[in-house]
Amino acid sequence: MLDKVDVLIIGSGASGAAVAWSLADTKMRILCLEQGDWVKPTDYPSNGRDWEARLFSDFAINPNRRARPTDYPINDANSPIKVVNFNGVGGSTIMYTAHFPRMHPSDFKVRTLDGVADDWPLDYATLEPYFAENDRMMGVSGLAGDPAYPPHQPPMPPLPLGKSGARFGKAMNQLGWHWWPSDSTIATSDYEGRARCINLGHCTPGCAQGAKASTDITYWPHAIRAGVELRTMCRVREITVDVSGMASGVIYYDAEGKEQFQPAEVVILACNGVGTPRLMLNSVSAKFPNGIANSSGLVGKNLMFHPYAQTYGYVDEPLDGNRGPPLCLWSQEFYETDPGRDFVRGYTFQFGRGVGAIMEAIISSNAGRLPWGEDHHRVYRKLLNHRITLSAICEDLPEEHNRVTLDPDLKDSSGIPAPKLDYTISANSLKMMDHGIARAKEVLAAAGASNIAVESPVLNAGWHLLGTARMGTDPERSVVNEWGRCHDVKNLFIVDGSIWVTSGGVNPTSTIQALALYIADSIKQRLANLFD
Amino acid sequence: MQTQDLTADEARDLRALAGMIIPASAVYDVPGADDEKIFSDILRNLERDRDDIRRALSHLAAIAGCAFADLEAEHRAEVAKAFREVGGAPLAALVRVVLLCYYRDDRVMRSLGQEVRPPFPKGHVVEQGDWSLLDPVRARKPMYRTVD
Numbered sequence: 249m250l251d252k253v254d255v256l257i258i259g260s261g262a263s264g265a266a267v268a269w270s271l272a273d274t275k276m277r278i279l280c281l282e283q284g285d286w287v288k289p290t291d292y293p294s295n296g297r298d299w300e301a302r303l304f305s306d307f308a309i310n311p312n313r314r315a316r317p318t319d320y321p322i323n324d325a326n327s328p329i330k331v332v333n334f335n336g337v338g339g340s341t342i343m344y345t346a347h348f349p350r351m352h353p354s355d356f357k358v359r360t361l362d363g364v365a366d367d368w369p370l371d372y373a374t375l376e377p378y379f380a381e382n383d384r385m386m387g388v389s390g391l392a393g394d395p396a397y398p399p400h401q402p403p404m405p406p407l408p409l410g411k412s413g414a415r416f417g418k419a420m421n422q423l424g425w426h427w428w429p430s431d432s433t434i435a436t437s438d439y440e441g442r443a444r445c446i447n448l449g450h451c452t453p454g455c456a457q458g459a460k461a462s463t464d465i466t467y468w469p470h471a472i473r474a475g476v477e478l479r480t481m482c483r484v485r486e487i488t489v490d491v492s493g494m495a496s497g498v499i500y501y502d503a504e505g506k507e508q509f510q511p512a513e514v515v516i517l518a519c520n521g522v523g524t525p526r527l528m529l530n531s532v533s534a535k536f537p538n539g540i541a542n543s544s545g546l547v548g549k550n551l552m553f554h555p556y557a558q559t560y561g562y563v564d565e566p567l568d569g570n571r572g573p574p575l576c577l578w579s580q581e582f583y584e585t586d587p588g589r590d591f592v593r594g595y596t597f598q599f600g601r602g603v604g605a606i607m608e609a610i611i612s613s614n615a616g617r618l619p620w621g622e623d624h625h626r627v628y629r630k631l632l633n634h635r636i637t638l639s640a641i642c643e644d645l646p647e648e649h650n651r652v653t654l655d656p657d658l659k660d661s662s663g664i665p666a667p668k669l670d671y672t673i674s675a676n677s678l679k680m681m682d683h684g685i686a687r688a689k690e691v692l693a694a695a696g697a698s699n700i701a702v703e704s705p706v707l708n709a710g711w712h713l714l715g716t717a718r719m720g721t722d723p724e725r726s727v728v729n730e731w732g733r734c735h736d737v738k739n740l741f742i743v744d745g746s747i748w749v750t751s752g753g754v755n756p757t758s759t760i761q762a763l764a765l766y767i768a769d770s771i772k773q774r775l776a777n778l779f780d
Numbered sequence: 781m782q783t784q785d786l787t788a789d790e791a792r793d794l795r796a797l798a799g800m801i802i803p804a805s806a807v808y809d810v811p812g813a814d815d816e817k818i819f820s821d822i823l824r825n826l827e828r829d830r831d832d833i834r835r836a837l838s839h840l841a842a843i844a845g846c847a848f849a850d851l852e853a854e855h856r857a858e859v860a861k862a863f864r865e866v867g868g869a870p871l872a873a874l875v876r877v878v879l880l881c882y883y884r885d886d887r888v889m890r891s892l893g894q895e896v897r898p899p900f901p902k903g904h905v906v907e908q909g910d911w912s913l914l915d916p917v918r919a920r921k922p923m924y925r926t927v928d
Binding site: 292297298300356357372391393396410411413414424445446447450456457568570572585605606621622624 | 800801802803805807808810825827828860864872875876879880881882883884889892894897898899900901902903904905906907908909910911913914916917918920921922923924925926927
């Protein structure tokens with residue numbers, strides 16, 4: 249048996265890294281188990297001529313396609329949206345676009361304001377200092393003064409507008425609609441040892457320059473220097489409990505595939521909204537026959553994505569294409585509930601700068617826009633670098649039938665049962681997506697685009713995995729309390745997107761990390777009576 | 781030429797089809813996807829799509845009633861059209877591999893005015909843009925809902 253640690257964190261991604269760094273100043277013995285490995289900057293696709301092609305192989309965004317030994321399979325056949333993730337030090341911050349909006353104040357009070365779902369047991373004001381601390385740690389670029397948000401000051405200037413951004417800006421002004429440079433975790437100046445962005449333009453599958461903040465280069469170097477141990481290639485099978493029903497540690501498979509038992513005083517789950525319920529449901533005992541900390545029956549339920557409705561078109565001049573970070577602007581014009589619409593809640597528009605040569609060819613071929621034969625070349629030349637895109641990222645409300653369970657047959661390479669998803673897009677979300685498509689067409693028309701096309705929902709867009717171990721004050725209606733501790737197991741915490749009560753309509757990483765820092769602070773403030 | 785995971789007949793059919801999807805063009809001074817160098821790249825990169833591509837080629841041969849590559853040019857075009865109209869994941873996989881190898885060939889990229897290099901370390905220049913475009917938005921009142 250291995251030596252007991254004070255705190256065992258499972259998962260080294262957005263939330264695991266933040267909580268590890270924050271707890272490090274307690275001088276407790278902290279260990280993080282990560283099923284993946286470190287990724288070297290020299291391994292990222294933008295180092296080589298096959299940079300785009302690798303999006304379809306070892307840097308595919310869909311883990312079932314990527315199928316690295318460090319990945320686990322996901323049965324997503326019964327979902328119109330497929331899971332996107334990455335397994336390695338840094339987790340899915342390795343494989344994200346670095347778009348970094350915060351949740352809005354209204355997102356925490358949807359029951360009070362709109363009569364749907366539930367309010368969160370905390371609010372924007374509570375998280376505000378943690379948002380700011382996280383912005384500093386991750387290194388956020390952006391522009392102060394956005395009327396869609398309470399005031400905040402990103403530490404670096406915004407990403408460049410570019411030709412594509414200017415085209416969108418003019419169109420939005422013509423319509424009188426809000427737009428603003430996105431908060432982004434791409435460094436626009438040298439920042440805390442990270443080199444500034446040089447517009448590699450292929451940000452999603454890792455940044456060879458190190459300008460994009462993934463937690464392997466932000467939180468983890470600080471946490472490790474402060475004494476946290478990060479053990480890679482360790483896949484956790486289950487959380488164990490003692491006779492009193494407290495978590496006693498975990499059983500995991502090490503890099504050689506050998507089964508290990510790691511005892512711990514406190515266990516913190518940071519495995520995302522699919523990985524965390526999977527592990528909890530796999531942690532069955534006499535005390536918890538339906539999975540650990542699942543007396544509410546809600547572990548795995550209320551899965552929320554953000555359904556993406558994407559609309560794009562082509563303009564008559566070459567724009568930025570793949571040059572520069574793909575996302576640089578947002579619009580919150582349709583974010584807050586409007587009683588005049590046939591849906592509640594709202595969405596963010598993300599503006600896409602463009603795509604590379606291969607992506608343009610593949611997308612246009614699939615859409616039937618790109619002919620076979622001699623005319624292929626002429627048509628392709630009118631498409632390449634002429635595309636502009638808007639995606640409505642829609643708030644998804646919680647519904648218990650949207651859920652993660654364990655697949656009865658599918659297992660990962662360690663023999664651990666894999667997650668199975670059952671998910672449908674709600675009527676409210678579908679109306680919201682339709683609204684987003686209609687507004688996007690107006691934007692594209694104002695931008696002078698033609699040849700308009702729609703992909704809705706975007707298939708491989710299950711980036712945001714939320715809600716499957718929700719937070720609340722009522723143990724019968726939630727899995728964790730208002731500071732992340734499981735109601736049923738008082739030394740088991742969850743800090744990832746699983747604990748979200750509602751999804752908002754923004755990319756969640758900023759809020760996930762602010763929540764993780766808040767929970768870490770809550771733990772630190774209660775160390776003397778943490779299990780009371 | 782190594783055929784890797786395909787039989788010689790499958791590779792011959794794939795090459796013939798690739799040349800129909802993207803033929804060489806004197807107008808644009810580009811090779812076709814059946815060019816020796818590009819097609820070798822295609823064969824080396826079947827990877828995760830190998831099974832789908834074999835299924836697609838089997839379907840293509842079934843429509844053709846014989847080896848696709850053995851058909852007369854006119855008949856080939858009819859078969860290819862019918863094949864494309866049926867669609868499906870195997871065909872999409874086949875076309876994807878053809879495209880991702882074609883659109884990284886140096887000759888093709890030069891013809892498109894693209895630099896023949898990876899993004900790193902040189903990067904790209906993106907103009908900063910005119911931020912005064914934001915002035916009308918800056919003038920707006922706060923638009924987020926307050927929560928008390």
